[in-house]
Amino acid sequence: MTLRFDKLGVVIAAIVAYAAFLAPFATFRANRIVPGQARPILEALPPTLGMLLLAIVIAGGIVALLKTPLTLRLAASVIALTALAILVGTAGGFLTPAGNTFARVAPASGFWLLIFAFTLLLADVLTRLNLSPSARVGALVVAVLAIAALLISGSWDSLSILKEYASRADSFWAEGSKHITLALGSLAAAVMVGLPLGILCHRVEPLRAGVLNVLNIIQTVPSIALFGLLIAPLGWVAVHVPGAAAIGIRGIGTAPAFVALFLYSLLPVVANTVVGLAGVPRAANDAARGMGMTDRQRLFDVEFPLAFPVILTGIRIVLVQNIGLATIAALIGGGGFGVFVFQGVGQTAMDLVLLGALPTVALAFTAAIILDAVIEMTASKRRVETA
Protein backbone atom coordinates (compact mmCIF):
# COMPACT_ATOMS: atom_id res chain seq x y z
CA MET A 1 0.00 0.00 0.00
CA THR A 2 1.42 3.36 -0.94
CA LEU A 3 0.79 6.39 1.22
CA ARG A 4 -0.51 9.45 -0.60
CA PHE A 5 -0.15 12.93 0.82
CA ASP A 6 -2.80 15.61 0.81
CA LYS A 7 -1.30 18.94 -0.35
CA LEU A 8 -3.22 21.06 2.12
CA GLY A 9 -2.49 18.39 4.74
CA VAL A 10 1.25 19.02 4.36
CA VAL A 11 0.69 22.67 5.32
CA ILE A 12 -1.59 21.73 8.22
CA ALA A 13 0.76 19.03 9.52
CA ALA A 14 3.69 21.47 9.41
CA ILE A 15 1.75 24.04 11.43
CA VAL A 16 0.62 21.36 13.91
CA ALA A 17 4.19 20.07 14.38
CA TYR A 18 5.56 23.57 14.96
CA ALA A 19 2.71 24.57 17.29
CA ALA A 20 2.76 21.36 19.32
CA PHE A 21 6.51 21.05 19.87
CA LEU A 22 8.13 24.46 19.43
CA ALA A 23 5.55 27.14 20.23
CA PRO A 24 4.28 27.89 23.75
CA PHE A 25 0.79 26.59 24.57
CA ALA A 26 0.03 29.08 27.34
CA THR A 27 1.63 32.12 28.94
CA PHE A 28 1.75 32.71 32.64
CA ARG A 29 2.01 36.24 34.03
CA ALA A 30 2.29 37.30 37.65
CA ASN A 31 -0.22 40.11 36.95
CA ARG A 32 -2.17 41.43 33.98
CA ILE A 33 0.43 43.68 32.35
CA VAL A 34 3.88 42.22 33.03
CA PRO A 35 5.51 40.17 30.24
CA GLY A 36 4.60 36.51 30.42
CA GLN A 37 6.53 33.24 30.66
CA ALA A 38 5.88 30.72 27.90
CA ARG A 39 4.74 27.18 28.79
CA PRO A 40 4.74 24.31 26.27
CA ILE A 41 1.89 21.77 26.30
CA LEU A 42 3.57 19.31 28.67
CA GLU A 43 4.29 22.00 31.27
CA ALA A 44 0.94 23.75 30.90
CA LEU A 45 -1.12 20.65 31.70
CA PRO A 46 -1.01 17.77 34.19
CA PRO A 47 1.22 15.01 32.66
CA THR A 48 -1.54 12.61 31.58
CA LEU A 49 -3.70 15.30 30.03
CA GLY A 50 -0.66 16.86 28.35
CA MET A 51 0.25 13.53 26.77
CA LEU A 52 -3.38 13.00 25.75
CA LEU A 53 -3.57 16.40 24.04
CA LEU A 54 -0.25 15.80 22.25
CA ALA A 55 -1.50 12.40 21.07
CA ILE A 56 -4.75 13.92 19.79
CA VAL A 57 -3.13 16.76 17.84
CA ILE A 58 -0.42 14.50 16.38
CA ALA A 59 -3.06 11.97 15.29
CA GLY A 60 -5.07 14.85 13.82
CA GLY A 61 -1.99 16.09 11.98
CA ILE A 62 -1.38 12.63 10.49
CA VAL A 63 -5.03 12.31 9.41
CA ALA A 64 -4.67 15.71 7.69
CA LEU A 65 -1.33 14.79 6.09
CA LEU A 66 -2.49 11.59 4.41
CA LYS A 67 -5.23 11.23 1.85
CA THR A 68 -8.02 10.11 4.17
CA PRO A 69 -11.83 9.92 3.83
CA LEU A 70 -13.72 13.14 4.51
CA THR A 71 -15.60 11.69 7.49
CA LEU A 72 -12.33 10.78 9.20
CA ARG A 73 -10.94 14.27 8.54
CA LEU A 74 -14.14 15.80 9.90
CA ALA A 75 -13.93 13.67 13.05
CA ALA A 76 -10.22 14.45 13.54
CA SER A 77 -10.71 18.21 13.26
CA VAL A 78 -13.77 18.27 15.53
CA ILE A 79 -12.10 16.06 18.18
CA ALA A 80 -8.88 18.13 18.11
CA LEU A 81 -10.77 21.45 18.35
CA THR A 82 -12.92 20.15 21.22
CA ALA A 83 -9.90 18.81 23.11
CA LEU A 84 -8.05 22.10 22.64
CA ALA A 85 -11.05 24.14 23.79
CA ILE A 86 -11.57 22.07 26.94
CA LEU A 87 -7.92 21.61 27.87
CA VAL A 88 -6.94 25.26 27.50
CA GLY A 89 -9.33 25.90 30.39
CA THR A 90 -7.67 23.10 32.38
CA ALA A 91 -4.29 24.70 31.71
CA GLY A 92 -5.63 27.93 33.19
CA GLY A 93 -6.59 26.22 36.42
CA PHE A 94 -3.37 24.15 36.51
CA LEU A 95 -0.99 27.09 36.04
CA THR A 96 -2.71 29.53 38.40
CA PRO A 97 -1.35 29.11 41.94
CA ALA A 98 -4.19 28.35 44.36
CA GLY A 99 -5.76 31.48 45.84
CA ASN A 100 -3.78 33.87 43.60
CA THR A 101 -6.14 36.39 41.99
CA PHE A 102 -3.49 38.51 40.23
CA ALA A 103 -1.89 35.80 38.14
CA ARG A 104 -3.05 35.62 34.54
CA VAL A 105 -2.94 32.61 32.24
CA ALA A 106 -3.59 33.24 28.57
CA PRO A 107 -3.56 30.92 25.56
CA ALA A 108 -0.30 31.48 23.65
CA SER A 109 0.77 31.27 20.01
CA GLY A 110 0.93 27.45 20.00
CA PHE A 111 -2.70 27.20 21.06
CA TRP A 112 -3.87 29.75 18.47
CA LEU A 113 -1.85 28.04 15.72
CA LEU A 114 -3.34 24.65 16.58
CA ILE A 115 -6.82 26.18 16.53
CA PHE A 116 -5.97 27.79 13.18
CA ALA A 117 -4.62 24.54 11.70
CA PHE A 118 -7.63 22.44 12.68
CA THR A 119 -10.10 25.17 11.71
CA LEU A 120 -8.40 25.14 8.31
CA LEU A 121 -8.90 21.37 8.14
CA LEU A 122 -12.53 21.73 9.23
CA ALA A 123 -13.16 24.55 6.74
CA ASP A 124 -11.66 22.42 3.96
CA VAL A 125 -13.85 19.43 4.88
CA LEU A 126 -16.99 21.58 5.11
CA THR A 127 -16.20 23.23 1.76
CA ARG A 128 -15.67 19.84 0.12
CA LEU A 129 -18.82 18.36 1.70
CA ASN A 130 -20.74 21.14 -0.06
CA LEU A 131 -23.32 21.36 2.73
CA SER A 132 -26.82 22.61 2.09
CA PRO A 133 -27.63 26.05 3.56
CA SER A 134 -29.71 24.59 6.39
CA ALA A 135 -26.94 22.10 7.29
CA ARG A 136 -24.45 24.98 7.47
CA VAL A 137 -26.73 26.90 9.83
CA GLY A 138 -27.13 23.69 11.82
CA ALA A 139 -23.34 23.33 12.14
CA LEU A 140 -23.17 26.95 13.27
CA VAL A 141 -25.84 26.36 15.93
CA VAL A 142 -23.93 23.31 17.23
CA ALA A 143 -20.69 25.34 17.43
CA VAL A 144 -22.41 28.25 19.19
CA LEU A 145 -24.08 25.89 21.69
CA ALA A 146 -20.77 24.13 22.40
CA ILE A 147 -19.01 27.45 23.08
CA ALA A 148 -21.92 28.64 25.22
CA ALA A 149 -21.79 25.39 27.21
CA LEU A 150 -18.05 25.84 27.84
CA LEU A 151 -18.60 29.44 28.92
CA ILE A 152 -21.51 28.63 31.25
CA SER A 153 -19.83 25.55 32.75
CA GLY A 154 -17.05 27.85 33.96
CA SER A 155 -14.26 25.68 32.58
CA TRP A 156 -12.64 28.77 30.99
CA ASP A 157 -13.04 30.96 34.09
CA SER A 158 -9.37 30.71 34.99
CA LEU A 159 -8.30 32.19 31.62
CA SER A 160 -7.25 35.81 31.56
CA ILE A 161 -9.83 36.96 29.00
CA LEU A 162 -12.67 35.75 31.24
CA LYS A 163 -11.03 37.40 34.25
CA GLU A 164 -11.16 40.65 32.29
CA TYR A 165 -14.80 39.88 31.59
CA ALA A 166 -15.56 39.08 35.22
CA SER A 167 -14.34 42.48 36.36
CA ARG A 168 -16.55 44.30 33.83
CA ALA A 169 -19.44 41.92 33.12
CA ASP A 170 -22.10 44.64 33.29
CA SER A 171 -20.39 47.01 30.90
CA PHE A 172 -19.63 44.08 28.56
CA TRP A 173 -23.33 43.40 27.98
CA ALA A 174 -24.16 47.12 27.86
CA GLU A 175 -21.50 47.79 25.21
CA GLY A 176 -22.49 44.62 23.41
CA SER A 177 -26.10 45.66 23.08
CA LYS A 178 -24.97 49.14 21.99
CA HIS A 179 -22.78 47.52 19.36
CA ILE A 180 -25.65 45.43 18.00
CA THR A 181 -28.06 48.37 18.14
CA LEU A 182 -25.62 50.50 16.17
CA ALA A 183 -24.99 47.83 13.52
CA LEU A 184 -28.59 46.65 13.12
CA GLY A 185 -30.25 50.04 13.62
CA SER A 186 -28.17 51.73 10.95
CA LEU A 187 -28.83 48.77 8.64
CA ALA A 188 -32.59 49.04 9.20
CA ALA A 189 -32.49 52.78 8.51
CA ALA A 190 -30.40 52.20 5.39
CA VAL A 191 -32.84 49.58 4.08
CA MET A 192 -35.82 51.85 4.72
CA VAL A 193 -34.20 54.71 2.80
CA GLY A 194 -32.08 52.68 0.38
CA LEU A 195 -34.80 50.43 -1.08
CA PRO A 196 -37.10 53.26 -2.22
CA LEU A 197 -34.04 55.20 -3.39
CA GLY A 198 -32.84 52.18 -5.36
CA ILE A 199 -36.28 51.69 -6.95
CA LEU A 200 -36.38 55.40 -7.82
CA CYS A 201 -32.89 55.19 -9.37
CA HIS A 202 -34.01 52.17 -11.38
CA ARG A 203 -37.11 53.91 -12.72
CA VAL A 204 -35.63 57.40 -13.24
CA GLU A 205 -32.47 56.85 -15.21
CA PRO A 206 -31.01 60.42 -15.02
CA LEU A 207 -30.87 60.10 -11.23
CA ARG A 208 -28.93 56.84 -11.22
CA ALA A 209 -25.35 57.87 -12.00
CA GLY A 210 -25.52 60.93 -9.76
CA VAL A 211 -26.88 59.14 -6.68
CA LEU A 212 -24.50 56.19 -7.02
CA ASN A 213 -21.52 58.52 -7.49
CA VAL A 214 -22.30 60.49 -4.35
CA LEU A 215 -22.76 57.28 -2.33
CA ASN A 216 -19.52 55.94 -3.76
CA ILE A 217 -17.63 59.02 -2.59
CA ILE A 218 -19.09 58.66 0.91
CA GLN A 219 -18.04 55.00 0.98
CA THR A 220 -14.50 56.04 0.11
CA VAL A 221 -14.13 58.39 3.08
CA PRO A 222 -12.35 56.54 5.91
CA SER A 223 -14.54 55.87 8.93
CA ILE A 224 -12.76 58.01 11.53
CA ALA A 225 -12.71 60.90 9.07
CA LEU A 226 -16.46 60.54 8.45
CA PHE A 227 -17.15 60.31 12.19
CA GLY A 228 -15.07 63.44 12.64
CA LEU A 229 -16.74 65.34 9.82
CA LEU A 230 -20.19 64.55 11.24
CA ILE A 231 -19.32 65.87 14.70
CA ALA A 232 -19.52 69.52 13.61
CA PRO A 233 -22.90 69.44 11.80
CA LEU A 234 -24.54 67.24 14.44
CA GLY A 235 -23.20 69.46 17.20
CA TRP A 236 -24.74 72.43 15.40
CA VAL A 237 -28.08 70.63 15.06
CA ALA A 238 -28.04 69.76 18.76
CA VAL A 239 -27.60 73.41 19.73
CA HIS A 240 -29.86 75.06 17.18
CA VAL A 241 -32.74 72.66 16.52
CA PRO A 242 -35.14 72.57 19.45
CA GLY A 243 -35.73 69.07 20.78
CA ALA A 244 -32.80 67.53 18.90
CA ALA A 245 -30.59 67.30 21.97
CA ALA A 246 -33.48 65.79 23.93
CA ILE A 247 -33.67 62.75 21.60
CA GLY A 248 -29.94 62.15 21.91
CA ILE A 249 -28.54 64.01 18.90
CA ARG A 250 -25.13 65.25 19.93
CA GLY A 251 -21.84 66.02 18.26
CA ILE A 252 -20.05 63.24 20.12
CA GLY A 253 -21.40 59.81 20.94
CA THR A 254 -23.88 57.46 19.35
CA ALA A 255 -25.48 59.95 16.94
CA PRO A 256 -22.49 60.60 14.62
CA ALA A 257 -21.61 56.89 14.72
CA PHE A 258 -25.15 55.95 13.76
CA VAL A 259 -25.31 58.50 10.94
CA ALA A 260 -21.90 57.45 9.60
CA LEU A 261 -22.82 53.74 9.59
CA PHE A 262 -26.12 54.62 7.93
CA LEU A 263 -24.34 56.57 5.18
CA TYR A 264 -21.84 53.74 4.62
CA SER A 265 -24.70 51.25 4.39
CA LEU A 266 -26.59 53.16 1.71
CA LEU A 267 -24.28 52.35 -1.22
CA PRO A 268 -24.49 48.54 -1.07
CA VAL A 269 -28.27 48.65 -0.51
CA VAL A 270 -29.02 51.14 -3.29
CA ALA A 271 -26.49 49.69 -5.75
CA ASN A 272 -27.71 46.11 -5.25
CA THR A 273 -31.36 47.18 -5.54
CA VAL A 274 -30.56 48.84 -8.88
CA VAL A 275 -28.54 45.84 -10.11
CA GLY A 276 -31.21 43.38 -8.91
CA LEU A 277 -34.06 45.26 -10.60
CA ALA A 278 -32.02 45.71 -13.79
CA GLY A 279 -31.45 41.94 -13.85
CA VAL A 280 -35.17 41.12 -13.93
CA PRO A 281 -35.75 39.40 -17.29
CA ARG A 282 -37.52 41.58 -19.82
CA ALA A 283 -39.84 38.66 -20.60
CA ALA A 284 -41.10 38.59 -17.00
CA ASN A 285 -41.88 42.31 -17.13
CA ASP A 286 -43.54 42.04 -20.53
CA ALA A 287 -45.67 39.14 -19.36
CA ALA A 288 -46.70 41.08 -16.26
CA ARG A 289 -47.63 44.09 -18.37
CA GLY A 290 -49.52 41.84 -20.77
CA MET A 291 -51.52 40.44 -17.88
CA GLY A 292 -52.62 44.00 -17.15
CA MET A 293 -50.68 44.46 -13.93
CA THR A 294 -50.29 48.01 -12.70
CA ASP A 295 -46.80 49.42 -12.13
CA ARG A 296 -47.26 48.94 -8.44
CA GLN A 297 -48.37 45.30 -8.75
CA ARG A 298 -45.50 44.62 -11.12
CA LEU A 299 -43.04 46.05 -8.61
CA PHE A 300 -44.28 44.03 -5.64
CA ASP A 301 -45.33 40.80 -7.36
CA VAL A 302 -42.72 40.44 -10.10
CA GLU A 303 -39.69 42.69 -9.95
CA PHE A 304 -39.14 42.71 -6.22
CA PRO A 305 -39.30 38.93 -5.60
CA LEU A 306 -36.99 38.33 -8.57
CA ALA A 307 -34.47 40.95 -7.41
CA PHE A 308 -34.63 39.81 -3.78
CA PRO A 309 -31.50 37.58 -3.64
CA VAL A 310 -29.33 40.37 -5.09
CA ILE A 311 -30.75 42.92 -2.64
CA LEU A 312 -30.14 40.46 0.18
CA THR A 313 -26.49 40.17 -0.90
CA GLY A 314 -26.21 43.94 -0.45
CA ILE A 315 -27.72 43.64 3.02
CA ARG A 316 -25.21 40.92 3.92
CA ILE A 317 -22.29 43.15 2.87
CA VAL A 318 -23.71 46.00 4.96
CA LEU A 319 -24.31 43.91 8.06
CA VAL A 320 -20.83 42.35 8.15
CA GLN A 321 -19.23 45.71 7.38
CA ASN A 322 -21.28 47.53 10.04
CA ILE A 323 -20.45 45.01 12.77
CA GLY A 324 -16.76 45.63 12.06
CA LEU A 325 -17.03 49.40 11.69
CA ALA A 326 -19.07 49.79 14.87
CA THR A 327 -15.86 49.03 16.81
CA ILE A 328 -14.49 52.39 15.66
CA ALA A 329 -17.50 54.19 17.13
CA ALA A 330 -15.78 53.84 20.51
CA LEU A 331 -13.26 56.49 19.45
CA ILE A 332 -15.97 59.16 19.40
CA GLY A 333 -17.74 57.92 22.51
CA GLY A 334 -20.32 55.89 20.59
CA GLY A 335 -19.77 52.74 22.68
CA GLY A 336 -19.72 49.18 21.42
CA PHE A 337 -17.12 46.42 21.74
CA GLY A 338 -14.51 48.86 20.40
CA VAL A 339 -14.45 50.38 23.90
CA PHE A 340 -12.58 47.30 25.18
CA VAL A 341 -10.31 47.15 22.13
CA PHE A 342 -9.13 50.74 22.54
CA GLN A 343 -8.95 50.52 26.35
CA GLY A 344 -6.85 47.40 25.93
CA VAL A 345 -4.56 49.10 23.41
CA GLY A 346 -4.20 52.04 25.79
CA GLN A 347 -3.30 49.82 28.76
CA THR A 348 -1.30 47.33 26.64
CA ALA A 349 -3.62 44.69 28.08
CA MET A 350 -4.11 42.28 25.19
CA ASP A 351 -6.70 40.19 27.03
CA LEU A 352 -8.89 43.27 27.08
CA VAL A 353 -8.35 43.75 23.33
CA LEU A 354 -9.45 40.15 22.81
CA LEU A 355 -12.50 40.70 25.00
CA GLY A 356 -13.58 43.35 22.48
CA ALA A 357 -12.30 41.74 19.31
CA LEU A 358 -13.46 38.12 19.72
CA PRO A 359 -17.19 38.91 20.18
CA THR A 360 -17.02 41.29 17.20
CA VAL A 361 -15.48 38.64 14.97
CA ALA A 362 -17.96 36.04 16.24
CA LEU A 363 -20.91 38.33 15.53
CA ALA A 364 -19.70 39.20 12.03
CA PHE A 365 -18.96 35.55 11.27
CA THR A 366 -22.38 34.38 12.50
CA ALA A 367 -24.15 37.11 10.54
CA ALA A 368 -22.22 36.17 7.38
CA ILE A 369 -23.05 32.45 7.63
CA ILE A 370 -26.74 33.00 8.37
CA LEU A 371 -27.25 35.56 5.61
CA ASP A 372 -25.27 33.48 3.09
CA ALA A 373 -27.58 30.56 3.85
CA VAL A 374 -30.69 32.73 3.50
CA ILE A 375 -29.42 34.15 0.20
CA GLU A 376 -28.75 30.69 -1.17
CA MET A 377 -32.19 29.47 -0.08
CA THR A 378 -34.04 32.39 -1.69
CA ALA A 379 -31.92 32.11 -4.84
CA SER A 380 -32.56 28.38 -5.25
CA LYS A 381 -36.25 28.83 -4.44
CA ARG A 382 -36.38 31.40 -7.20
CA ARG A 383 -34.74 28.99 -9.63
CA VAL A 384 -37.28 26.30 -8.78
CA GLU A 385 -40.18 28.72 -9.25
CA THR A 386 -39.00 30.04 -12.59
CA ALA A 387 -37.90 26.65 -13.90
Place this chain on the structure above:
Amino acid sequence: MKAWLPALLRLAVLVLLVVFITSPNWFEPLLKPLTENGAPAIYNQGSLLTLTLQHLRIVLIATVAATIVAVALAILVTRPAGAEFLPLSRSLVNIGQTFPPVAVLALAVPAVGFGEKPTLIALFLYGLLPIFENALTALTTLPGNVMEAARGAGMTGWQRLMKVELPLSAPVILGGIRLSVVISLATATIGSTVAAKTLGEVIIAGLISSNLAFVLQGGLIVAALAVLIYDGLSAIERFAARRMGQGAE
Protein backbone atom coordinates in the same frame (compact mmCIF):
# COMPACT_ATOMS: atom_id res chain seq x y z
CA MET B 1 -20.20 69.31 -22.77
CA LYS B 2 -20.46 68.91 -19.04
CA ALA B 3 -17.57 66.46 -19.11
CA TRP B 4 -15.05 69.06 -17.98
CA LEU B 5 -16.94 69.84 -14.78
CA PRO B 6 -15.97 66.75 -12.71
CA ALA B 7 -12.38 67.05 -13.94
CA LEU B 8 -12.26 70.70 -12.89
CA LEU B 9 -13.76 69.82 -9.52
CA ARG B 10 -11.13 67.15 -8.93
CA LEU B 11 -8.35 69.53 -9.91
CA ALA B 12 -9.70 72.13 -7.50
CA VAL B 13 -9.83 69.58 -4.64
CA LEU B 14 -6.28 68.47 -5.43
CA VAL B 15 -4.91 72.02 -5.50
CA LEU B 16 -6.73 72.89 -2.28
CA LEU B 17 -5.40 69.74 -0.61
CA VAL B 18 -1.79 70.44 -1.62
CA VAL B 19 -2.01 74.08 -0.52
CA PHE B 20 -3.58 73.09 2.79
CA ILE B 21 -0.97 70.45 3.55
CA THR B 22 2.00 72.62 2.63
CA SER B 23 0.91 75.91 4.18
CA PRO B 24 -1.91 75.19 6.62
CA ASN B 25 -1.44 78.52 8.43
CA TRP B 26 -3.16 80.35 5.58
CA PHE B 27 -6.36 78.65 6.64
CA GLU B 28 -6.15 79.56 10.31
CA PRO B 29 -8.82 82.29 10.17
CA LEU B 30 -11.26 79.79 8.65
CA LEU B 31 -10.76 77.18 11.38
CA LYS B 32 -10.32 79.57 14.33
CA PRO B 33 -14.07 79.90 15.06
CA LEU B 34 -14.22 76.15 15.73
CA THR B 35 -11.78 76.25 18.64
CA GLU B 36 -12.46 77.20 22.23
CA ASN B 37 -10.36 78.89 24.92
CA GLY B 38 -7.67 79.97 22.47
CA ALA B 39 -6.72 76.43 21.47
CA PRO B 40 -4.56 76.23 18.34
CA ALA B 41 -6.58 76.01 15.12
CA ILE B 42 -3.90 74.25 13.07
CA TYR B 43 -2.35 70.97 14.18
CA ASN B 44 0.90 71.86 15.90
CA GLN B 45 2.40 68.58 17.11
CA GLY B 46 3.95 67.71 13.77
CA SER B 47 3.84 68.90 10.20
CA LEU B 48 0.77 67.93 8.21
CA LEU B 49 2.96 67.37 5.17
CA THR B 50 5.17 64.81 6.94
CA LEU B 51 2.13 63.02 8.36
CA THR B 52 0.49 62.87 4.94
CA LEU B 53 3.64 61.50 3.31
CA GLN B 54 4.07 58.92 6.07
CA HIS B 55 0.43 57.94 5.74
CA LEU B 56 0.84 57.44 2.00
CA ARG B 57 4.13 55.58 2.48
CA ILE B 58 2.56 52.99 4.81
CA VAL B 59 -0.35 52.47 2.41
CA LEU B 60 2.03 52.16 -0.56
CA ILE B 61 4.35 49.61 1.07
CA ALA B 62 1.44 47.50 2.33
CA THR B 63 -0.40 47.61 -1.00
CA VAL B 64 2.66 46.65 -3.05
CA ALA B 65 3.38 43.72 -0.74
CA ALA B 66 -0.27 42.65 -0.67
CA THR B 67 -0.55 42.86 -4.47
CA ILE B 68 2.52 40.69 -5.04
CA VAL B 69 1.46 38.04 -2.53
CA ALA B 70 -2.24 38.03 -3.46
CA VAL B 71 -1.67 37.79 -7.22
CA ALA B 72 0.98 35.08 -6.72
CA LEU B 73 -1.43 33.09 -4.53
CA ALA B 74 -4.28 33.52 -7.01
CA ILE B 75 -2.03 32.29 -9.84
CA LEU B 76 -0.95 29.35 -7.69
CA VAL B 77 -4.46 28.12 -6.87
CA THR B 78 -5.63 28.47 -10.47
CA ARG B 79 -2.81 26.22 -11.83
CA PRO B 80 -3.45 22.47 -11.99
CA ALA B 81 -0.85 21.87 -9.24
CA GLY B 82 -2.66 24.13 -6.77
CA ALA B 83 -6.22 23.33 -7.80
CA GLU B 84 -6.75 21.43 -4.55
CA PHE B 85 -6.49 24.72 -2.64
CA LEU B 86 -9.03 26.60 -4.76
CA PRO B 87 -12.27 25.85 -2.85
CA LEU B 88 -10.61 26.34 0.53
CA SER B 89 -8.98 29.62 -0.49
CA ARG B 90 -12.44 30.88 -1.49
CA SER B 91 -13.86 30.07 1.96
CA LEU B 92 -10.81 31.58 3.67
CA VAL B 93 -11.32 34.88 1.85
CA ASN B 94 -14.95 34.83 2.97
CA ILE B 95 -13.98 34.14 6.57
CA GLY B 96 -11.14 36.68 6.48
CA GLN B 97 -13.44 39.48 5.45
CA THR B 98 -15.52 39.06 8.59
CA PHE B 99 -12.52 40.19 10.68
CA PRO B 100 -12.82 43.91 11.37
CA PRO B 101 -9.61 45.83 10.48
CA VAL B 102 -9.44 47.29 13.99
CA ALA B 103 -9.26 43.81 15.48
CA VAL B 104 -6.44 42.82 13.13
CA LEU B 105 -4.62 46.03 14.05
CA ALA B 106 -5.01 45.61 17.79
CA LEU B 107 -4.06 41.92 17.73
CA ALA B 108 -0.88 42.59 15.76
CA VAL B 109 0.40 44.74 18.65
CA PRO B 110 1.39 41.93 21.05
CA ALA B 111 3.27 40.20 18.24
CA VAL B 112 5.36 43.15 17.05
CA GLY B 113 4.93 45.97 19.56
CA PHE B 114 3.56 49.49 19.03
CA GLY B 115 4.36 51.78 16.12
CA GLU B 116 4.37 51.39 12.39
CA LYS B 117 4.82 47.59 12.30
CA PRO B 118 1.38 46.47 13.54
CA THR B 119 -0.22 48.96 11.15
CA LEU B 120 1.79 47.59 8.23
CA ILE B 121 0.83 44.02 9.15
CA ALA B 122 -2.87 44.86 9.48
CA LEU B 123 -2.83 46.78 6.21
CA PHE B 124 -1.03 43.97 4.44
CA LEU B 125 -3.31 41.18 5.73
CA TYR B 126 -6.49 43.10 5.18
CA GLY B 127 -5.33 44.41 1.81
CA LEU B 128 -4.72 40.84 0.57
CA LEU B 129 -8.40 39.88 0.54
CA PRO B 130 -9.92 42.16 -2.11
CA ILE B 131 -6.93 41.74 -4.45
CA PHE B 132 -6.93 37.97 -4.05
CA GLU B 133 -10.69 37.78 -4.54
CA ASN B 134 -10.62 39.87 -7.71
CA ALA B 135 -7.57 38.09 -9.13
CA LEU B 136 -9.29 34.77 -8.48
CA THR B 137 -12.51 35.91 -10.16
CA ALA B 138 -10.57 37.26 -13.15
CA LEU B 139 -8.39 34.17 -13.62
CA THR B 140 -11.28 31.70 -13.27
CA THR B 141 -13.67 33.50 -15.65
CA LEU B 142 -11.38 34.05 -18.66
CA PRO B 143 -13.19 33.46 -21.96
CA GLY B 144 -12.80 29.79 -22.89
CA ASN B 145 -12.26 30.40 -26.60
CA VAL B 146 -9.33 32.74 -25.98
CA MET B 147 -7.64 30.16 -23.73
CA GLU B 148 -8.33 27.47 -26.33
CA ALA B 149 -6.77 29.66 -29.04
CA ALA B 150 -3.69 30.29 -26.90
CA ARG B 151 -3.29 26.57 -26.33
CA GLY B 152 -3.84 25.90 -30.02
CA ALA B 153 -1.16 28.43 -30.92
CA GLY B 154 1.27 26.22 -29.01
CA MET B 155 1.89 28.57 -26.10
CA THR B 156 3.42 27.03 -22.99
CA GLY B 157 1.70 27.41 -19.63
CA TRP B 158 4.07 30.25 -18.67
CA GLN B 159 3.52 32.09 -21.98
CA ARG B 160 -0.25 31.75 -21.62
CA LEU B 161 -0.06 33.19 -18.11
CA MET B 162 2.15 36.16 -18.98
CA LYS B 163 0.77 37.00 -22.43
CA VAL B 164 -2.90 36.08 -22.18
CA GLU B 165 -4.22 35.42 -18.69
CA LEU B 166 -2.59 38.25 -16.71
CA PRO B 167 -3.15 41.01 -19.32
CA LEU B 168 -6.80 40.00 -19.68
CA SER B 169 -7.24 39.93 -15.89
CA ALA B 170 -5.46 43.25 -15.34
CA PRO B 171 -8.54 45.53 -15.17
CA VAL B 172 -10.32 43.32 -12.61
CA ILE B 173 -7.13 42.91 -10.55
CA LEU B 174 -6.68 46.68 -10.62
CA GLY B 175 -10.22 46.98 -9.27
CA GLY B 176 -9.18 44.81 -6.34
CA ILE B 177 -6.10 46.96 -5.74
CA ARG B 178 -8.30 50.06 -5.71
CA LEU B 179 -10.59 48.56 -3.05
CA SER B 180 -7.55 47.46 -1.09
CA VAL B 181 -6.01 50.95 -1.18
CA VAL B 182 -9.23 52.56 0.02
CA ILE B 183 -9.47 50.12 2.94
CA SER B 184 -5.78 50.64 3.71
CA LEU B 185 -6.13 54.42 3.76
CA ALA B 186 -8.89 54.02 6.35
CA THR B 187 -7.05 51.40 8.41
CA ALA B 188 -3.86 53.50 8.38
CA THR B 189 -5.90 56.32 9.92
CA ILE B 190 -6.87 54.05 12.80
CA GLY B 191 -3.21 53.00 12.97
CA SER B 192 -2.45 56.14 14.96
CA THR B 193 -4.22 54.53 17.93
CA VAL B 194 -1.28 52.10 18.08
CA ALA B 195 1.24 54.94 17.73
CA ALA B 196 1.84 54.82 13.97
CA LYS B 197 2.58 58.27 12.57
CA THR B 198 -0.38 58.81 10.27
CA LEU B 199 -3.03 61.45 9.66
CA GLY B 200 -5.29 59.72 12.18
CA GLU B 201 -3.12 61.41 14.81
CA VAL B 202 -4.66 64.78 13.92
CA ILE B 203 -8.22 63.50 14.27
CA ILE B 204 -7.51 61.62 17.50
CA ALA B 205 -5.67 64.58 19.02
CA GLY B 206 -8.75 66.66 18.19
CA LEU B 207 -11.10 64.12 19.74
CA ILE B 208 -9.04 63.88 22.92
CA SER B 209 -8.71 67.64 23.45
CA SER B 210 -12.20 68.25 21.97
CA ASN B 211 -10.69 70.58 19.41
CA LEU B 212 -13.13 70.55 16.52
CA ALA B 213 -10.67 72.34 14.22
CA PHE B 214 -8.21 69.41 14.45
CA VAL B 215 -10.94 66.84 13.87
CA LEU B 216 -12.22 68.73 10.85
CA GLN B 217 -8.85 69.33 9.17
CA GLY B 218 -7.71 65.75 9.76
CA GLY B 219 -11.02 64.40 8.50
CA LEU B 220 -11.01 66.61 5.42
CA ILE B 221 -7.42 65.75 4.46
CA VAL B 222 -8.00 62.00 4.83
CA ALA B 223 -11.32 62.19 2.99
CA ALA B 224 -9.89 64.26 0.12
CA LEU B 225 -6.88 61.93 -0.19
CA ALA B 226 -9.10 58.84 -0.30
CA VAL B 227 -11.51 60.26 -2.86
CA LEU B 228 -8.73 61.56 -5.14
CA ILE B 229 -6.74 58.30 -5.00
CA TYR B 230 -9.89 56.25 -5.60
CA ASP B 231 -10.71 58.45 -8.59
CA GLY B 232 -7.19 58.24 -9.99
CA LEU B 233 -7.11 54.46 -9.70
CA SER B 234 -10.56 54.18 -11.35
CA ALA B 235 -9.19 56.20 -14.27
CA ILE B 236 -6.18 53.86 -14.61
CA GLU B 237 -8.56 50.90 -14.48
CA ARG B 238 -10.76 52.31 -17.27
CA PHE B 239 -7.63 52.96 -19.31
CA ALA B 240 -6.45 49.35 -18.84
CA ALA B 241 -9.90 48.00 -19.73
CA ARG B 242 -9.99 50.12 -22.89
CA ARG B 243 -6.56 48.91 -23.92
CA MET B 244 -7.63 45.32 -23.39
CA GLY B 245 -10.77 45.95 -25.43
CA GLN B 246 -8.72 47.37 -28.30
CA GLY B 247 -6.13 44.64 -28.01
CA ALA B 248 -8.79 42.01 -28.53
CA GLU B 249 -10.04 43.55 -31.75
